[in-house]
Amino acid sequence: MRARVTLAAVAALAVLAAAGCSGDSSPLPGRPSASAAPAPTGAAPVDDSCRPRASLKPAGALPAPGRMPAGSYMAEIFKRGRLVLGTSQDTLLFSSRNPFTGKVEGFDVDMGRQIAAAIFGDPNKIQIKVIGYDKRVSSAMDGSVDVVADTMTANCARWKDVNFSTIYYDAGQKVLVSSTSTAKSIDDLGGKKVCAAKGSTSYDNIAKRPAKPIAVDRPGFGDCLVAFQQNEVDAISTDDTILVGLAAQDPYAKVVGTAFTEEPYGMAMSKKHPEFTRFVNAVLAENRANGTWKSTYERWLGDFGAAPRPPVAEYRD
Structure with a gap:
């Protein structure tokens, strides 16, 4: 626990990888968000009305x-x-x-x-x-x-x-757990507290998992890392790119599982x-x-x- 508290202090100073990667689901002023999570126990609807990968063709x-x-x-x-x-x-x-x-x-x-x-x-x-x-x-x-x-x-x-x-x-969303954890994916974390940045689609996605992990929010993913190191949450879940950066700051953490979303x-x-x-x-x-x-x-x-x-x-x- 002492090692983790020390690491937490370092993380609080560095706050690397604090910004959410799979993105904000907060609405713009005056506009409801199609991806906003109504509550940790609910599942936000996915707007699939377009081809999000398709962009404007170069003019030449x-x-x-x-x-x-x-x-x-x-x-x-x-x-x-x-x-x-x-x-x-x-x-x-x-x-x-x-x-x-x-x-x-x-x-x-x-x-x-x-x-x-x-x-x-x-x-x-x-x-x-x-x-x-x-x-x-x-x-x-x-x-x-x-x-x-x-x-x-x-x-x-x-x-x-x-x-x-x-x-x-x-990218794709995965999960970070303690290096001693036996969890192989987020679906092994039913009833466990899993952290993501407040207002992020990563947070929304945690609540959708059938194993029913408990979604916990923090202002940013750096704050999630501090909560993880202080044993306030059991895991962190967001895009694999962000989790790699978080794991690099904590030798007692590992990223597990295959991606369960596309980002x-x-x-x-x-x-x-x-x-x-x-x-x-x-x-x-x-x-x-x-x-x-x-x-x-x-x-x-x-x-x-x-x-x-x-x-x-x-x-x-």
Whole structure:
């Protein structure tokens, strides 16, 4: 117990991976959420009214950096002199603040840098704006950021408010338990307390499991880690990407089971600029083909195995 309390103090200071990855289910002001959980014992309806993986088809070959089409949103970004990326600062390996340099870095940040490179010819022409995970949709909508890359699941409810890029990473929800636990999956945790971030779809999904684990919320997944280390909850459940970061902070924890949800990550952008979504998709298509996606994976996630094939692009027009 003493070891766990010590680790809890470290986690409270670092709070890495605190932002929810499978996303916020909190409604926008004035709009009910299709995925909001009515209560821990209920199951939120899933909005499957669209093809969430399918995005806008690229308009053609990418223009040369510095030569953005006149009147396009890319030309506006170029004139401003920087791309504004919305992301978190505490999602280890995807977008977390390096304690030595103070810079936010990771897989998601590199996705943003690749867009900046396509516009400017320079990946450093980027401003990183740290946003709350429950502000990702509204930040893309109101134009306070150009693009959100923040372990954000593309789903039909969100497509109503923002455009998503094609899928750049496939994640899935798993469970983290004590290294001494005999549980092999979340379905072995019936009646046990399983933590997820308040308002996250991870929280919603726990309540849907037939074994009836008890969903417990905390403000963020870093708070869940502290609760786990203080023996207030038995497990944590969210996307495998977040759990890897949490497990890296606690030698007495392990991630178990196969994914029981699909969490396709897309970058979110305002619906006001569909040409920008098409441009981003052209960048992603080029980077899948030329090996940039693979090298980005190997840089940040290579310790966990060989790079898989990047998600296949799907288009809706």
